[in-house]
């Protein structure tokens with residue numbers, strides 16, 4: 352099989368003819384949070400968020416799946432070096448959020464509800480700045496085994 356057969360027929364700048372592949376990196380972090388809207392009454396917060404509004408912050412074992420999609424570099428065979436992706440996620444996401452109380456210990460969630468949706472958006476924004484603009488990024492965040500979100504949505 353010759354994945355670069357088409358590319359070879361074009362100039363080295365014919366990037367569009369390079370095959371695009373999605374690369375995945377799974378990360379994990381633990382964090383505590385509480386869902387609460389300060390503009391609502393205690394009753395409404397309790398009704399909307401249930402046990403997630405409990406004054407005792409509770410923790411989740413978050414699984415984070417980073418999906419980076421882009422053209423395969425014919426020289427390296429890589430879309431992105433997964434070691435580099437791992438280092439970026441450790442430095443900019445895990446070191447920031449792992450073993451933290453998201454509401455109390457992080458700037459990002461001081462005034463933003465740390466729902467799975469908002470955490471995924473924040474992580475996306477943080478990582479987006481660190482990646483080559485030619486690469487697409489998608490975040491999948493598991494808050495529990497059965498509850499997970501994706502950003503951007505398909």
Ligand SMILES: Nc1nc2c(c(=O)[nH]1)N=C([C@H](O)[C@H](O)COP(=O)(O)OP(=O)(O)OP(=O)(O)O)CN2
Pocket residue numbers: 403465466467468494495496497498
């Ligand atoms: N749209 C959202 N809904 C909910 C969120 C959220 O972030 N976005 N978060 C929660 C809770 O924090 C948590 O995810 C729910 O925990 P739990 O009910 O224990 O979920 P489990 O999967 O462990 O248990 P099930 O009994 O299978 O639901 C709630 N909603």
